[in-house]
Amino acid sequence: MGTFLFLIAFLGFFYALVMLILGIFIRGKKLFRPKLNLIILGGTFVLAIIAATMAPTTQTAAEPKVEVKSEEAEKDKLAEKQKEAEKKLEKEQAELKKEQAKLAKIQAEQLKKEQAQLAKDKALAEQKAKDLKIQQEQQAKLEAEQKAAQIAEKEKAAEEAQKAKEKEEQRQQALKDQQEREKQEAQAKQASPPASNDGGSGNQYVDSNGQGTIKGSVNGIYHVPGGTYYKRTKNVVAWFKTTAEAEAAGYRASER
Template sequence: MFLASLFYSFLILLLLSFILPESEIISNIAATGVFISILALIVGLIKPRLVLPMGHYQTRRKVLYTYIYLFFICFFMVGFLGEAQVAQPTKTKEKSTEMLAAAEDKKNKQIALEEKDKEDEKLKVQEETDKKEAEREAQEQAAAKQEAERKAQEQAAAKQEAERKAQEQAAAKQEAERKAQEQAAAKQEAERKAQEQAAAKQEAERKAQEQAAAKQEAERKTQTAKQSTGTSGNGEAFVNDPSDDKESNLSCKGQIKGNMNSKIYHMPDGAYYDKTQDDIQWFCSPEEAEKAGFRASQR
């Protein structure tokens, strides 16, 4: 499409040259086409995208093919209209030189602009790098601060745990001491009870022995009393046969009855004197009855 457009442009210029053979406009247009083709060729070999339409393959080969064709077409027009250009060769040359100088200046400006863009890009990249580095350092510092705080918290927690364990150990020690004291007290209490039980056992044995001795003594006295048949002339007490009556056993005046079961003696004027008839031990005096372990009747 682009080459077809160039071809149609060439035909239009050719028709104009026949219609206006004496006009300088056609020659100037052709010369301008030569200059533009050369300038576009130089710029396109450096930056193809600056001289090629959008949407096409923007390569140096495309630039070369396109603007070589344009250069030849315009150059042919200049040669075809040579007579008009011979009259003013110096002026055309100067214009071409000016145009080349302008193209060169434009190229230099473009290069300078590109270099400036590169410098700006470098500065921008450097600024972004410095910013990222600063952010990274800030993040590292924040992370280091958090790590330090975490370690401080862990140390505080470890200290609290150690104090708690120390308190638990102290409490356990106190509990063990308390239990040991309780066990010692319980042991002492058990020993005391054992001693009390032993003492009680000894006391019971002693009482049993005393009771046995008292029983033996009582049995001995009973046998001794039973063996006596009365009171001798010297005033000793005697035990009568329960079937005997009072008168048959009188051996002394003021006969006193003693009940061997109750150990109570009765005077002749006592309320129970006549009622006491069995298991009687006779005495001649209260002193004799009391000496034998009897007590006086209340009536």
């Protein structure tokens, strides 16, 4: 609008100026009226001022459109950049997730292998401990058996030695007793003649010490020196000087 008014003012000013110039050179003509030309010139001047006043307004009104378009373009550009950034970020995140998944898989496999190895090592250690325990128990049992066998062998040897000793002592004592009896019998034979089974009760059978030599056996039979079973009789429980003493003690005479 300001441009249009400015154009009218310019044309009016040019027309008034031409008319003034022509009025100066051409006088007496009614066509060229100085007052009208001055009015037109003044009007064009006013229109020019109005046009000049409206021109900045028109320009200012047009600037926001340019700014709006620029802002929209900037927004579009920013939106595009943001989309590109988002796409790039999504891509990076996807790659990161992929790497994380890959790393997690590797770590899981490694952990699984380590756990399997640990379980294997644990089982092996437990088996070794079990075998060692069994071996120790067997060794302890064997040592205990050997020790018990040694103790039993020693006890048996000691018992046998004790039995042999006792047997030897008994044999020596029996031999000593037998020798003593034989000595007593020999002395009795020298001291008094042998008597018959029914000999008088006044005959005495004594040794040099005055000890009776008639044997009273466990069977309740007495044997006089010189009799058939006198030397064979070992289980003597009593000694008598006369047959009367033996019979009085409840013993009977030997048939031989």
